[in-house]
Amino acid sequence: MANRLGNSASESELDQEFMRGGGEWTVPHDCQGLRLDQALMRCTSGLGRRGARRVFEQCLVLVEGRRRVAGFRVQAGQRISLRPLESGRGDVESRNPDDHLPVVLAARDESFAALVKPSGMHSEVVAGSTGPSIEAVLPELFPGIPAILLNRLDQSVSGLLLVALGDPAAQKYAAWQEQGLVRKQYLAAVRGNLSEEMLIQTTLDTAKRRRVRPIPGIEPDPLRWTRALPLSSSDERDESLVLVEILKGRRHQIRAHLAWAGHPVVLDPLYGPGPDLGWIYLHHCRIDLPDFSASVLPCWKEWQVNPLWKHSLPEDQSG
Structure with a gap:
């Protein structure tokens, strides 16, 4: 009706x-x-x-x-x-998570779980907001377990959020991340034709402001670098599909680094021309720990996403 x-x-x-x-x-x-x-x-x-x-x-x-x-x-x-x-319930591999239930379990073992966050949903509880968040439903999803959210995604970004099922797992994750043993891969559609792999080492000023600001100089910590590998392109739309990897990300790191390199994420109103539709073409598709991994692909009708692309980046990011 x-x-x-x-x-x-x-x-x-x-x-x-x-x-x-x-x-x-x-x-x-x-x-x-x-x-x-x-x-x-x-x-x-x-x-x-x-x-x-x-x-x-x-x-x-x-x-x-x-x-x-x-x-x-x-x-x-x-x-x-x-x-x-x-x-709204459905199989995570055959649907677009943005169009159904906000929270889907992608993988779980005794120590970790990976959840799928749709674009438009908060990772953490936001004071004064009536919108849902992943953090708010953790007690319901893992009753009796002290579930701890380990990574954050911007509200407009979709994909995997990692949860530690107890303090020992959270401490183990923190140690692995400091050692560069946590790999996070994203799929992004960006403006322009990206024809070569990029290793973006620019330092980011992450002071409390809306936009993260690139500043002159190379970031001394290789764990804070961003690697982008072109996968496909559309001359008609002047866009490229890229696979992005970070090891220990900062706030807005991927969005700011790609925009600084001249390839802002499609629909990003903060680092690109937008328009602001409440979501952008950035999706956390895979996370790898020494003894846990999870993956989920986006449903972007403009791009044919090949599952093999999630393994395309080299192991070493230190250059």
Whole structure:
């Protein structure tokens, strides 16, 4: 059943819609640029802040078919639809994790687990946010286990998050990372035609500001370097698909390094031209520890992603 948000369906009617399988609405012009939860509150009679929070807790809120968090900025004419959480389960290898349940288990053993984070979802709990996070669901996913989040991904980035199942595993991970024994590989679509492998050694100023700033000089710690290997390119879109590896990353390291090299990540509004759609073409596809590994590929219809590419980078990154 298709409606316009401006039709002012009541909160109870909205509840009935998504319990039956979800409704569909179109963002009116007077909601241009609003947060998604604000658009729902403004255009749905009687919903209110508490009702909006309940909508995001009890169903998937999709904009143009992609799952979005409460803070996503909507555009006039976009389609908003609701889907019960129970309908979102699926196999991680055959689906796009952004369109279904927020959290999927990719791999687990006695010490570690790897979870799949969709773009648009926070890694950590954010104070004052109604949006979900991986960290918030760890007690539910691992009851009775002191689960510890070991890495972070930007909200707009998708892919693997590693969880230590107890303090000993977390300490082991920290030691391995200092020794350069943790390999993290990402797939990224970038602007321009990247024809040769790059080893980006530029130092990054990670002071507390929105953008990380490259500064003159070579980063003295090889664990902080970024290696990028071209995999495919599109002359029509002037874009390249690259495999990126880091060992011990800094905040925004991949995004800032690729932009500094003249190849910003596609759709990155912070280090490139955007536009800001709430997600970017950067996906953490593989993580390797001495005795644990996990992998998950993105579902990017513009690119044919070959699983063999996840093993294409050389072992040694020190150059």
